[in-house]
Every structure is written in C-alpha cells, then in structure tokens.
Amino acid sequence: MVEPETKKTAKAGEKPGPGRYICIDCGREILIDSTDQDLVRCPSCACEMYNCLPMTHIRPDIKTPEDVMNPPERKKPGKS
Template sequence: MTGSVISVTETGETKQAKAGEKPGPGKYICVDCGREIRLGKVDEDLVRCPTCACETYNCFPITHIRPDIKTPEDVANPPERKSYKK
C-alpha cells in the first residue's frame, strides 16, 4: 500500500470504519486500493469498495474541517470564529 493517507486520532491510533456501518458524513478511503467514498448523510451505510470489494476504510470525518467543533452541541451552536486582521 504505497502513497496511502491514514487518518490518525488524537490518541495516535488509526480510525477506521467497516462496510455496513453508518459512520456519518465524511470521506472514507479504501485501505486496499485507495478509492474514495464520500457519505453526506448521518444514516447512510458505508458499502463495500466498488473497485476491489474491500470492507475497511480509513476515516476522514467532516468534523476535521474546524478543530473547534468537537461535540454535537458545538455543531448546533458553533463557536464564533476569531477575526484576523491583515
């Protein structure tokens, strides 16, 4: 597996999801062939890889975009963004 990107949690472990799970919105990369699957809904099932039929993906959940969003409450009431002076 050359050139692969692996998602690592704050504790240093790789976060993965399996086909059949509902991991939530985000980007999922097949561990075997690198094919990217994107889920846009919370209740959407992760399917087997359409390219190689692998069932394991590295996770890149949507919440990684804003590091200050850490809980479901933050999503409902996001912290105000800091304004930066140029």
C-alpha cells in the same frame, strides 16, 4: 501526520457518519454526506475496511439538524 495507531477505521455496513472514507486496499475514496447513509463495500475491489477522514469543517454555530437546513447568518467582519 496521523500516527497509524490513532487512525480510525470503518467497516462496510456501518453508518459512520459524514466524511471521506479511503479503502485500505486500493485507495478508492467514498464520500458520505448523511448520518444515516451506510458505508458500502469498495466498488473497485470489494474491500470492506476504510480509513476514516471525518468532516471537521462544521461551523461552531451549527448545533442541530435544523441549523444545517437554515444556518444562522454569519456576522460580518468589523461589524457588531
């Protein structure tokens, strides 16, 4: 569980990066999948503050935007 003092927040108008953002007032979830997408005011209650749940499942072999578009082949288990 995340301690309240370590929880990150983001404000509408920022470009916080890919992840899930939960409205601190009504709990509505906003998904952002681009690094240059703005976080908008909550469509439900017009709140501007969100708790951040950044993406954490990025593969270690993905290092550049080009890798995202053309990911390296994964190694098959048991083969070298």
